[in-house]
Amino acid sequence: MTPADPAVLVEEFDPHDPAITADDLYPRYGRLRAACPVTRHGPHGGYWLATGYGEVRAAALDAATFSSASGVYLPAVAEHRLPMLEMDNPEHAVWRRSLAPWFNGLAARRWQPRIREIVDELIDGFVERGEADLIHDFAEPLPLTLIGEIFGLEPEQRAQVREDALEFLDNSTGDAQAKALLDAMVGRWVALVQHRRNEPADDLISAVLQADFGPFDVSDVDIAWLMFALTFGGHDSTLLALGSMLLHLVEHPEQRAELIADPERIPAAVEELLRLHTSLHNFRRDARADTELGGQRIAAGERVLLAWGAANRDPAKFPDPDVANFNRPNVRDHLAFGVGRHGCIGQFIARTELCTAIEAVLERLGEYRLAGVPRRNGLTGGGHHHGVEYLPVRFVAGPRRDRE
DSSP, rough: OOOOOOTOOSSSTTOOTTOOOOOHHHHHHHHHHHHEEEEEGGGOOOOOEEESSSHHHHHHHHHTTSTTTOSSSSSSSSSSSTTTEEEOOOHHHHHHHHHHHHHHHHHHHHHHHHHHHHHHHHHHGGGGGGGGEEEIIIIIIIHHHHHHHHHOOOOHHHHHHHHHHHHHHHHOSSSHHHHHHHHHHHHHHHHHHHHHHHSSSSHHHHHHHTTTOOTTTOOHHHHHHHHHHHHHHHHHHHHHHHHHHHHHHHHHHHHHHHHHHOGGHHHHHHHHHHHHSBOOEEEEEESSSEEEEEEEEETTTTEEEEHHHHHHTTTSSSTTTTTTTTTTTTTTGGGGOOOOOGSSHHHHHHHHHHHHHHHHHHHHSSEEEEEEEEEEOOOOOTTTTTTTEEEEEEEEOOOOOOOO
């Protein structure tokens, strides 16, 4: 592909644009990618948008050139940085190492039986009605309950986490109102961190308080921001992914029937649907030196928006990218969890939640069908988040299978 002249832009792309809808989001990406996989845009002080798979992946893997330390939101949502997300090595590695035992593959396997219990308890709560909003009744409380248990949160604290997340999604534009809301949220986390410092428990907050951060000073405020970032990312992106998967399966009954007939195919289906219906669409990086990306010269200090959602539908990497193919040979190459040192630390637990939830829904709700018009968003939460907000269904309930 011949690089486009960055001064000749097919169309402007602003992730905060309220005119972006679920229906035209991917066509917009496609038009920009077809013109050039890296294009220059004017809003928010200017930035480059990378929409090609190869370009997004290359920049994400080159953390030495494309830094996260100046912020991953565009514009920044707060004056305080988000630990891990907005750090480079060696500091990032120290933080990540302290958290890894709580989120690695072994931890996900330990949590799987409890995840299945939560899933069944949630379905028990609505199964006799024969109808439900699978977002409000299922996709939302599942990851919120699990992340609450990992963090040792009481039910009312979990409810506050969700309320805070919704306010953040509505106000993550970096203005004064948004920063005031974030300050209030973080203030609640500081109080909880200080409480755990005085009364430790067997939870993630207490573990972080006892961690060794080597030469780096870590305050209660730093830990509070970490808790906000982890709880927000740990439940919101998962509920969006699960909602999109549940909607996809009701809209594609032939694929749902395949999974009902052969549940062992669910993990591959989950990977393909993560690619097709990416929840977290973009994060910013800042060039630390003059470089080149997608045939374009990027100057030191310029900002680059890595569009994960666009990369996951690049036909050069994924032929027929707008179609779900549960037999796609390279499906695990998707970037729904990012890639490289900043790849999502919670991806093992998220995969376990998604596979367990899909298995239970297909087992217990079977050939569920729409009971109204579902609602999908364009881009929310600083232009990052995309998914399903409302999913009304009806079903004929199947039996709950006893498990040891």
